[in-house]
Amino acid sequence: MRQSEPLHGPGRLQQDHELFPVHxxxxxxxxxxxxxxxxxxxxxxxxxxxxxxxxxxxPQSLLGKSVLDLLEPSSRAQLQQSLRTCTHHPxxxxxxxxVANTVKSFDGLVHRTNQCTILELEPASPQQTGxxxxxxxxxxxxxxxxxRGVNDITDFLQTAVTEIQTLTGYDRVMVYQFDQYDAxxxxxxxxxxxxxxxxxxxxxxxxxxxxxxxxxxxxxxxFIPDLTAxxxxxxxxxxxxxxxxxxxxxxxxxxxxxxRGVDPCCIEYHQNMGxxxxxxxxxxxxxxxxxxxxxxxxxxxxxxxxxxxxxxVLGQLVAAELGSKVDKTELHYINSLRxxxxxxxxxxxxxxxxxxALIEPALRLLDMVSAQGAAVCLDQDIxxxxxxxxxxxxxxxxxxxxxETSTEIFHTSCLSDVYPTAATFKTVASGLxxxxxxxxxxxxxxxxxxxxxxTVNWAGDPQTSVHETDxxxxxxxxxxxxxxxxxxxxxxxxPWQPAEITNAVALKNAIVGIVxxxxxxxxxxxxxxxxxxxxxxxxxxxxxxxxxxxxxxITNFSNILLKRHGQALNESGIKRLQTLVxxxxxxxxxxxALLKFSRLGQTALLLQPTDLNLLVPTVxxxxxxxxxxxxxxxxxxxxxxxxxxxxxxxxxxxxxxxxLSNALKYTDKPQPLVEIGCLTHEERLEQQAAxxxxxxxxxxxxxxxxxxxxxxxxQNIFRLFKRLHERDSxxxxxxxxxxxAKKIIERHGGRIWVESVYGEKTTFYFxxxxxxx
Amino acid sequence: MQGNSKTxxxxxxxxxxxxxxxxxxxxDMAVTNPIYRCTTGDKALDFLYRTPDTEADTIVQxxxxxxxxxxxxxxxxxxxxxxxxxxxxxxxxxVIFTTNSDPKDIKFCYRKGANGYLIKPVRTERFEKAIQAxxxxxxxxxxxPDWVELTGLK
Numbered sequence: 001m002r003q004s005e006p007l008h009g010p011g012r013l014q015q016d017h018e019l020f021p022v023h024x025x026x027x028x029x030x031x032x033x034x035x036x037x038x039x040x041x042x043x044x045x046x047x048x049x050x051x052x053x054x055x056x057x058x059p060q061s062l063l064g065k066s067v068l069d070l071l072e073p074s075s076r077a078q079l080q081q082s083l084r085t086c087t088h089h090p091x092x093x094x095x096x097x098x099v100a101n102t103v104k105s106f107d108g109l110v111h112r113t114n115q116c117t118i119l120e121l122e123p124a125s126p127q128q129t130g131x132x133x134x135x136x137x138x139x140x141x142x143x144x145x146x147x148r149g150v151n152d153i154t155d156f157l158q159t160a161v162t163e164i165q166t167l168t169g170y171d172r173v174m175v176y177q178f179d180q181y182d183a184x185x186x187x188x189x190x191x192x193x194x195x196x197x198x199x200x201x202x203x204x205x206x207x208x209x210x211x212x213x214x215x216x217x218x219x220x221x222x223f224i225p226d227l228t229a230x231x232x233x234x235x236x237x238x239x240x241x242x243x244x245x246x247x248x249x250x251x252x253x254x255x256x257x258x259x260r261g262v263d264p265c266c267i268e269y270h271q272n273m274g275x276x277x278x279x280x281x282x283x284x285x286x287x288x289x290x291x292x293x294x295x296x297x298x299x300x301x302x303x304x305x306x307x308x309x310x311x312x313v314l315g316q317l318v319a320a321e322l323g324s325k326v327d328k329t330e331l332h333y334i335n336s337l338r339x340x341x342x343x344x345x346x347x348x349x350x351x352x353x354x355x356x357a358l359i360e361p362a363l364r365l366l367d368m369v370s371a372q373g374a375a376v377c378l379d380q381d382i383x384x385x386x387x388x389x390x391x392x393x394x395x396x397x398x399x400x401x402x403x404e405t406s407t408e409i410f411h412t413s414c415l416s417d418v419y420p421t422a423a424t425f426k427t428v429a430s431g432l433x434x435x436x437x438x439x440x441x442x443x444x445x446x447x448x449x450x451x452x453x454x455t456v457n458w459a460g461d462p463q464t465s466v467h468e469t470d471x472x473x474x475x476x477x478x479x480x481x482x483x484x485x486x487x488x489x490x491x492x493x494x495p496w497q498p499a500e501i502t503n504a505v506a507l508k509n510a511i512v513g514i515v516x517x518x519x520x521x522x523x524x525x526x527x528x529x530x531x532x533x534x535x536x537x538x539x540x541x542x543x544x545x546x547x548x549x550x551x552x553x554i555t556n557f558s559n560i561l562l563k564r565h566g567q568a569l570n571e572s573g574i575k576r577l578q579t580l581v582x583x584x585x586x587x588x589x590x591x592x593a594l595l596k597f598s599r600l601g602q603t604a605l606l607l608q609p610t611d612l613n614l615l616v617p618t619v620x621x622x623x624x625x626x627x628x629x630x631x632x633x634x635x636x637x638x639x640x641x642x643x644x645x646x647x648x649x650x651x652x653x654x655x656x657x658x659x660l661s662n663a664l665k666y667t668d669k670p671q672p673l674v675e676i677g678c679l680t681h682e683e684r685l686e687q688q689a690a691x692x693x694x695x696x697x698x699x700x701x702x703x704x705x706x707x708x709x710x711x712x713x714x715q716n717i718f719r720l721f722k723r724l725h726e727r728d729s730x731x732x733x734x735x736x737x738x739x740x741a742k743k744i745i746e747r748h749g750g751r752i753w754v755e756s757v758y759g760e761k762t763t764f765y766f767x768x769x770x771x772x773x
Numbered sequence: 774m775q776g777n778s779k780t781x782x783x784x785x786x787x788x789x790x791x792x793x794x795x796x797x798x799x800x801d802m803a804v805t806n807p808i809y810r811c812t813t814g815d816k817a818l819d820f821l822y823r824t825p826d827t828e829a830d831t832i833v834q835x836x837x838x839x840x841x842x843x844x845x846x847x848x849x850x851x852x853x854x855x856x857x858x859x860x861x862x863x864x865x866x867x868v869i870f871t872t873n874s875d876p877k878d879i880k881f882c883y884r885k886g887a888n889g890y891l892i893k894p895v896r897t898e899r900f901e902k903a904i905q906a907x908x909x910x911x912x913x914x915x916x917x918p919d920w921v922e923l924t925g926l927k
Contacts, residue, residue: 541875545843548872548895549788549791552791552893552895552900553790553794555895555897556790556791556900560797560897584895585896599875
């Protein structure tokens, strides 16, 4: 007797509970009669045992008969029509049956299952005979209009429960919303003033088993007028024949039957809550069970069929309207987020320094997604804002984020779930958004949210509904305590809202757009700069040319004067004329220097592997040759072999020549000592200025024991025509040698700097690309 | 030393000062060659391409040209190119005499057929040396293409 097998008892194995086939319960509620009919002849094959209470006929007498024979002739045609056209969804049909010589009205509901047709009869309420009253319809129209007029979701749901409460008269009407884990919470409620509020309470997913949730998706209204009413068994042709039941018939599917019997678990659960009558209307949005409208009554309560149908319509309306309602608070928030975003994008677009625009004002970056901390990582450059983990922790985290998250944006409200190290800084960063600005470089923005010891108010301890039996099975029990039970959730931040994530992505798009614009601008500026540099070079070149011509005239005519008309001049006249020539000749030297300098910018670099071990001695030889014979020979030391560099040998010769001749010029020693070398790895580490130089470069130096340079001149000495000493001291010179050396080194992509102890020594360092070490 | 003293020399030079100094130094160096001077490139071309006034006139063309590069109007480079492309003038040696020391220009001139390139120094003694070198080689040592016509076979 499978169908009538008792299912009572305090608990059930959890697996059974989850999958327990509630629709195959095999019993009905006693507020009406349920008949199972064959499809063609409408012969009654199964019937609820309570027929005598309503029809004054024993169930056994009904089995095997056509249902049409029961009816008043006036109802037959309508029922026949309904039976033929019905679907799995119950349709209403008024029925008249003569019971004990009186014609009685019934509300009939017919629907079809896979194997048969089911007819449910319940006595029509006295005021409900015939068509549903106009009053109910009017009422319904008003309610619908009212609901449509409410925009805010919270107001809307509250209106819905109020209207349904008015319509049905239940003590308590609530909207129960499922979350993504099928746990639920009460989001709207009307209740008697003396009762405890359930608003805001959470219910574990086990409270409404999967099978029940599935049923709600199909049959959206569940009506239980009296939870204490004893279930009514069904009898079939087979078991009415007094013989032993044969299990040939498959169990009857009561999914869509209004009278479907109540699961004992459900009875106990609700009785523990003090509920005696129940009406549940499912809210199905986009084919998903969004939530339930749950109506409770402390005493048994019957609701006429027409009102239930009206409630079903309302439920459908509420579900359909859910999508168009908005959360005002959220909307307001989203609007403020948008304002921040627009402001942000604006200021980044106008900013000269994009990083500065990101981090100032600091609050704006945080407000963008309502975070408490943020880190802007531009490769090695990390800026922390607000409450964040330490710099080292952020560095490691950013490395992890670069490799472990593949999408442009990643977010979590429980970082330690995916990144266990985060447990150490969960108080500041349990929530994380990673926004990748570039896939190639480590350009990231991280936002942090602190751990919030989130308090979830459960309706009773969710754990108490699950018991472990002695055999280790998990038992589910209907909970009997619905007292508020608080659970504290750790290492978790307030979840990021979709609007915040959207904002972060929008920021990235803005940044990328701006960066692209800036790149364009930069390319344009570079082009301009290149052009103006070229112009300047050619200007300097042309100008120096044109300067030469008059200068030549001056020297030549002065010399002619001296030579041919010397006798007409007195001594001072001759001297002054000689000064004129000398000045013109110095000007010629300056122009030559200018020419040389401008030519440097105009000619192409001819890079080639250049062995400094060959180049440097040539320079030394050249200088030696130009030296006056009475001076002692040059002493140039090269302690270690020099590298082979990738350079233009002519220009590098010029650099060494300039540096060496300076070393020989600016000295007070009769025999100056010059050292040329290349810094070793260890020496480079000691050099503050050399720390950021790439390993494929080498740092060369020219060290002398000369007069030294004061620190305040370290920059000046590289300026064009800048001399530190009187014109004729230390062998004169135009003050262009170091400028040229600097320009050459910079054209090679390197840089040059000086170190000196005034009065003792000077060392020039410069960087060149190594061919090989 | 071959006597080229009659070979006429054309100097294309816009600077009066430079030309005057040139003359002074050449005088000092006892240069007796006739010297024609043009102050612009256009005038130089007009001079070379002039037509005789009468049938009887014979046009004496220079057997040596000293050419400045930076000239008003047609530039020295254009004059060089024009003359070196012309069958009639191709053989006349052209020595560039200029302030311009741009390696690109030096290369250009040789490529276009210049026979020498002298940079005008600012310092008088060097300037004099440059002229001396020119006189010594091009006027006193070198045999010009029309030497036979000018001097008759010895």
